[in-house]
Amino acid sequence: MIAARSRFPLWLGGAILLVGCVAAWSFSVGRFPVSPGDVWRALWAAITGGESGLAGNVEAIVLGVRAPRVFAALAVGGGLAAAGAAYQNLFKNPLVSPDILGVAAGCALGAGIAILYSLPVSAIHAFAFAGGLAAVALVVAVGSWVGGRDPILTLILTGVVVGSLFSAGIALVKYLADPYNQLPAIVFWLLGSFTSVLAGDLQVALPLIALGVVALWLLRWRIDVLALSEDEARSLGVDVRRLRIVVILAATLVTAAAVSLAGTIGWVGLIIPHAARLLVGASFPRVLPFSVVLGAGFMLAVDTLCRTAFTSEIPPGVATAFIGTPAFIALLAITYRRSA
Amino acid sequence: MTLEARGLAFGYPARPVGSGIDLILEKGRVLCLLGPNGSGKTTLMKTLLGLLPAQAGEVRIDGRDVASLTARERASVLAYVPQAAETFFDYTLAEMVEMGRTSHRGLFARPAPRDMRIAREALETLGIAALAERPIHRVSGGERQLALIARALATEAALLVLDEPTANLDFGNQMRVLGEIVRLRERGIGVLLCSHDPGHALEVADEVLLIQAGKTFARGNAVDVITDDNLSRLYGIEVHYHGPHVRPRLQAPRAP
Numbered sequence: 001m002i003a004a005r006s007r008f009p010l011w012l013g014g015a016i017l018l019v020g021c022v023a024a025w026s027f028s029v030g031r032f033p034v035s036p037g038d039v040w041r042a043l044w045a046a047i048t049g050g051e052s053g054l055a056g057n058v059e060a061i062v063l064g065v066r067a068p069r070v071f072a073a074l075a076v077g078g079g080l081a082a083a084g085a086a087y088q089n090l091f092k093n094p095l096v097s098p099d100i101l102g103v104a105a106g107c108a109l110g111a112g113i114a115i116l117y118s119l120p121v122s123a124i125h126a127f128a129f130a131g132g133l134a135a136v137a138l139v140v141a142v143g144s145w146v147g148g149r150d151p152i153l154t155l156i157l158t159g160v161v162v163g164s165l166f167s168a169g170i171a172l173v174k175y176l177a178d179p180y181n182q183l184p185a186i187v188f189w190l191l192g193s194f195t196s197v198l199a200g201d202l203q204v205a206l207p208l209i210a211l212g213v214v215a216l217w218l219l220r221w222r223i224d225v226l227a228l229s230e231d232e233a234r235s236l237g238v239d240v241r242r243l244r245i246v247v248i249l250a251a252t253l254v255t256a257a258a259v260s261l262a263g264t265i266g267w268v269g270l271i272i273p274h275a276a277r278l279l280v281g282a283s284f285p286r287v288l289p290f291s292v293v294l295g296a297g298f299m300l301a302v303d304t305l306c307r308t309a310f311t312s313e314i315p316p317g318v319a320t321a322f323i324g325t326p327a328f329i330a331l332l333a334i335t336y337r338r339s340a
Numbered sequence: 341m342t343l344e345a346r347g348l349a350f351g352y353p354a355r356p357v358g359s360g361i362d363l364i365l366e367k368g369r370v371l372c373l374l375g376p377n378g379s380g381k382t383t384l385m386k387t388l389l390g391l392l393p394a395q396a397g398e399v400r401i402d403g404r405d406v407a408s409l410t411a412r413e414r415a416s417v418l419a420y421v422p423q424a425a426e427t428f429f430d431y432t433l434a435e436m437v438e439m440g441r442t443s444h445r446g447l448f449a450r451p452a453p454r455d456m457r458i459a460r461e462a463l464e465t466l467g468i469a470a471l472a473e474r475p476i477h478r479v480s481g482g483e484r485q486l487a488l489i490a491r492a493l494a495t496e497a498a499l500l501v502l503d504e505p506t507a508n509l510d511f512g513n514q515m516r517v518l519g520e521i522v523r524l525r526e527r528g529i530g531v532l533l534c535s536h537d538p539g540h541a542l543e544v545a546d547e548v549l550l551i552q553a554g555k556t557f558a559r560g561n562a563v564d565v566i567t568d569d570n571l572s573r574l575y576g577i578e579v580h581y582h583g584p585h586v587r588p589r590l591q592a593p594r595a596p
Contacts, residue, residue: 094428149352218448225439227429231391232422236495237415237443281475282429285450 008286011279015290019297023074026304027066034058043067064199070300071206072197073316076258077268077299079209081291083251083258084269085276086216089227089284090247091152098255098269101159101248105166106135107259108190112173115185124189125201125260129208131166132256138162140248151244152230192263192317194303205261212254216247217288223247224284265317267324268295274331341367341417341498341530343388347397350380350387351554356395357383358554367498370521370531372545372562374538376575380554381534382503388532389501390414401499415443419492421502424484433479433487434472437462440494462490466520482513489520499530506540518544538566550574 027039034042038054042062045052052059083098091100099105110131114124143151143158170190177183216223222243225233233240255269276290302323303316343365351357358380365371375381386392388399390406399406401417419440431439440462441455451459463469466486471479476487485505492500502521506514521544524531535541541548541562548565550557552574558565571579 089429092428221445221450222442222447224435225442227427228439229422229425231386231389232420234391234411235389235415235418235420236439237412239411277430281435282431283435 005283005286008280012289012293015293015297019074019293019300022297022301022304023070026070026073026300027062029304029308030061030066032057032061034062038062068197068199068202069194069303072194072202072261073300073303074296075202075206075209076194076262076265077272078292078296079213079254079258080265080269080299081272081276081295082213082216082288083254085273085284085287085291086223086247086251087269088273089223090244090251091156092227092229093156094274095270096156097266098251099163099259099264099266100156101139101252102135102163102166103132103252103255104259104264104266105163105170107132107256108264109166109169109173110134111189111260112170112177112186115182115189116173116177118182121196121198122200125204128260129256132259133252135162135166136248136252136256140245151241188315189263191315192265193313193315194262195307195313197261201261205257208257209254212250212252212257213292215250216254219243219246219250220285220288223288227282227284263315263317265299265320267320267328268299271324271328271331272298274328274335278331278334342400342402343418343499343530343532344400345388345397346400348384348387348394348399349396350384350392351395352392353395356554358551359396360555361397361549361551362556363549363559365499365530365532367530368525368528369546370525370533370544372541372548373532373534373551374536374541374548374566374574375551375557379551381551384551384554385501385503385532385534389418389420391420412443415495415497417497418499418501419495419497421485421488421492421500421505423503423505423507424481424488427476430475430477432473432475433463433468433483433490434459436476436487437472437491437494440491443495458496459490459494462493463487465493465523466490480513482509482516485509485513485517486520489517489524493524498528499532500524501532501534503534504536505533506535506537514540538571542566 024036024039028034028036038058039062041052042054042059046063080098087096087098087100088094107128110127111124114127119127139155139158139162142162143155146154146158148154174183174186177186222238225236225238226240226243230240272295273287273291276287276294280286280290302319306314306316306319345361345363348361349356349359361384363371373381373385383392387394390409393407406414437459438451438455441451441459444455445451460469463472466489468483468486468490471483476484505517509517518540521531521533533545545562547560548562549559550565550570557574558570568579
């Protein structure tokens with residue numbers, strides 16, 4: 001089932017094509033259906049700066065309403081999957097997700113504080129992002145202060161502790177919040193949503209996510225070696241400590257930007273790299289791009305279902321958990337049976 | 341190419357493990373490190389590899405202090421073969437061996453055709469080229485260990501450090517691995533072999549260093565050092581070891 005190296009470009013091309021189809025579907029469906037042809041005309045006109053010849057409301061729906069949401073879902077899904085794949089190599093542990101070092105809790109606390117002080121939307125995003133970075137910085141600082149002979153284990157334990165500290169902070173913020181306006185806002189933010197994503201938010205988050213993913217991509221051959229034991233990686237000539245910091249930085253950038261854009265969306269960063277490994281093998285240089293494509297497509301498909309399948313929207317963070325749990329169990333069964 | 345330790349003390353600042361170790365590993369020679377559990381073999385090996393800092397004394401490669409070399413410089417002269425352990429990540433044997441080329445590549449560089457060729461040759465040398473595209477979870481423990489030796493060969497380092505490469509292997513695979521060690525020596529590679537088995541030392545080692553509680557217990561030619569008396573005192577048990585006249589030196593056997 002594993003794609004041989006020579007066939008990998010074919011697999012990747014197929015996956016990209018599939019994501020293209022999901023995007024076409026996502027642009028078309030909704031309260032106001034638009035034909036794929038009109039979607040293409042509107043997008044093409046926006047790219048080339050020409051005239052689409054479509055009615056103004058059609059163009060507004062495609063470009064103003066659906067495009068930010070589609071691109072946000074693609075970026076968040078792809079980014080979280082990339083960060084998850086990198087962390088799983090870094091921690092040599094397949095059960096690691098992008099928020100292992102407390103990013104999500106940090107983002108949530110930042111957003112909660114911003115909502116508590118009734119700051120504008122852009123400030124909520126900025127606070128969430130800063131909170132995520134602060135949580136990871138604290139974990140890394142405490143982790144290296146404690147040191148120990150197994151720095152990876154120390155990091156994971158510190159991540160758990162700092163994560164629960166920040167969760168206590170969120171609980172405190174919720175308790176202090178005004179229960180009629182602020183508390184619902186915090187709860188909805190924590191559930192995660194692409195509904196309120198604006199083109200402006202995207203312009204900030206997208207480059208940050210891209211920057212982190214590109215950094216991981218450039219270092220892919222070294223990150224591959226990181227999955228071996230620390231002694232092995234070092235004896236093969238990898239500066240493990242420095243590489244670890246760079247990977248944490250890149251993955252944190254991606255995750256914090258994604259979470260501050262769309263709230264806490266779990267499971268994508270955990271199960272997508274698993275699915276990628278199942279299809280293209282363990283080699284990180286193949287797992288990373290495949291995870292990005294798969295994660296982007298999965299997130300967009302889930303979000304599109306969330307806004308069309310029922311009369312009222314379901315938060316995608318909830319939907320990914322509903323889909324993610326059985327999918328993960330299935331993946332475990334396949335992987336386990338194969339290695340047994 | 342020579343690895344030399346002089347007056348080496350090893351361990352951790354708060355927990356010294358051993359001291360006063362002198363040894364020389366030269367190209368085309370096999371040096372066997374032998375000692376009971378907890379005698380400090382693994383810590384000494386890591387210190388020689390430059391993975392742990394020396395607590396006193398020095399480790400030099402061709403006269404240069406190992407601590408002053410970068411990870412990449414070290415990797416291109418000194419390779420490490422760990423015990424084949426279970427990992428989650430199911431690399432193919434070819435991918436595993438290609439990682440041996442890491443120190444020859446730039447930070448962002450993909451493997452060049454030359455890297456692929458050298459990895460391929462290493463697999464062929466160890467006789468496992470047919471398994472190149474097989475995931476590592478689907479080969480035997482012995483083949484996995486051979487793949488790790490192939491990876492070390494692919495680094496093109498002149499000196500190899502092997503950590504109990506025959507642990508957890510059945511008799512046939514043990515002999516296969518030992519045979520490859522003999523062949524490595526014939527290729528002019530210097531091998532430092534950590535082992536639990538005095539018989540293996542007799543079969544392949546030119547020189548033996550017996551370690552007890554972090555100190556040199558005895559050092560010299562295998563036949564001179566591995567005696568009933570030494571083994572009895574080293575392991576604290578009564579030993580009547582048959583010696584080299586029943587365990588002939590290994591002549592690089594090949595799988596039929």
